[in-house]
Amino acid sequence: MTTLRLTQYAGGGGCACKIPPGELDDLVAALACPLSQPVDPAAELLVGLEGGGDDAAVVRLDAERALVTTADFFTPVVDDPYDWGRIAAANxxxxxxxxxxxxxxxxxxxAWPRETLPMDVAAEVLRGGRDVAHAAGCQVSGGHSVTDPEPKYGMSVVGIVHPDRMLRLDAAEPGRALTLTKxxxxxxxxxxxxxTGTVFPEAVAAMAALNGDASRAAVAAGIxxxxxxxxxxxLGHAYKLARASGVTVAIDASAVPFLADARRAVADxxxxxxxxxxxxxxxxxVDFGAAPEAERLLLADAQTSGxxxxAGEVPGHPVIGEVLPRGAAPVVVRA
Known part of the structure; x- marks a missing residue:
């Protein structure tokens, strides 16, 4: 089973197969029409498409609870089906x-090419997703499947959040540190x-790791x-945060952590x-200053399950910059 090269069955890989951000911006803007509203809505929308779209939609249940809903799926990012399932679920x-x-x-x-890929491989993908979701304390039940020339896997997830303690794109304030957790x-x-088929265990472990601990620590710290x-x-996600919040995000390139072999991969x-x-x-x-091409590519690298x-400091994770009052450029890269 593991001799199959799953990545060879897809044109793209992981989150790098997303619609280009500029095209997606235009698409989202076309949907974010204030004149189009649901008839007699059953719940108040707290986070929607404003600001270019947050990570999930949020609707209020009551004064202390809001429902978070999202969906995410992509083509194989690694060849091992169990690892792909783990990474897609974590993402x-x-x-x-x-x-x-x-x-x-x-x-x-x-989505599965059932005539070219065995169904027991699909079962391994689903098992990986289930195991990561269960490790997060999240129930998994059923879903939807279709036949497709390219394999694709992910999840639709529902969660809960306190309406006054959400993390969102449009709440960054000048004077805050900027933290990156992977x-x-x-x-x-x-x-x-x-x-090449070369496996990078550190990258697999990082992509399959849950962001739960970092999220809870951020909320507890008042972020x-x-x-x-x-x-x-x-850079793309920093720009979206800066644009939605009306601030400038300064990134100290020397403070940004990278996986081993990442710089070599760019050089090659x-x-x-x-x-x-x-x-x-x-x-x-972006004001890149004197940042070389390789540095720019790494800062723009399309991450999967990053x-x-x-916008705040979280103990145990590196500070990579700061939030500033809005300047000439939404994002500044400092050496």
């Missing part, structure tokens, strides 16, 4: 953690894995602004199309 659950919430229940989303580099290492770092890279040319599209999208909004980017 979907991360949307709830990125809002400061707790995941309650999930259902599977599976190292960057999964995108270039996944690109190398797809091209109210944040997002997770996935397909749009650190293993850069996905998604990462290059990310860089092209953010370039007009860490949380938080």
């Amino acid at each position: 979907a659950l991360s949307d709830v953690y990125a809002m400061g919430g707790t995941p309650w229940a999930a259902v599977n989303l599976l 190292p960057l580099g999964s995108g270039v290492l996944n690109a190398r894995h797809k091209a 109210r602004a944040g997002t997770d770092v996935t397909g749009f890279g650190l 040319g293993f850069v996905s199309g998604g990462t290059r599209r990310n860089l092209a999208w953010v370039e007009p909004h 860490g949380l980017l938080l």
Whole structure:
């Protein structure tokens, strides 16, 4: 089973296969129409499409509870089916953690080329997703599956959050430290894995790790602004946070942690199309100073199941910059 190269069955890989951020911005803007509202809504929408779209939608249940709902799925990012399932589940659950919430229940989303890939491989993918969700204390039951030329897997997740203790894109305040809870580099290492079959255990472990502890620590520390770092890279998600909050985000490049071998992968040319599209999208909004091309690509690297980017300091995680009053550029990269 593990001799199959799952990554060879997909044109893209992981969150690098997302719709390019500029195109997605236009698509979301077309939906965010204040004139279009539900008839007699059953719940108050607290977080929706404003500001370019947060990590999940949030609706109020009562004064102390709000429902968080999200969905996330992607093509294989690694060849091992169990690891792919673990990574995809951690990535979907991360949307709830990125809002400061707790995941309650999930259902599977599976697209499978059943005539070319055995169903027992699909079972391993589902087992990996189930095990990570259960480790998060999240129930998993059923879901939806379709036949598809490319394999895809993920989850739709529902969670709970206190309405006054959410993490959101538009709440970053000047004077706050900027914290990142996982190292960057999964995108270039996944690109190398797809091209060569080389396995990077540190990258797999990082992608499969849950963001739950970091999320709970952030909420307990009084942090109210944040997002997770996935397909749009650190720079893309920092730009979205700065744009929504009306601030400038300064990133100290020397403080940003990277996975081992990530710099070598860039030097050897293993850069996905998604990462290059990310860089092209953010370039007009970033003051790079003297940052070289390789550094820019790493900061824009399309992450899969990355860490949380938080406007505040969380013990045990590196501070990589700060939030400043809005300046000439929404994002500044400092040496």
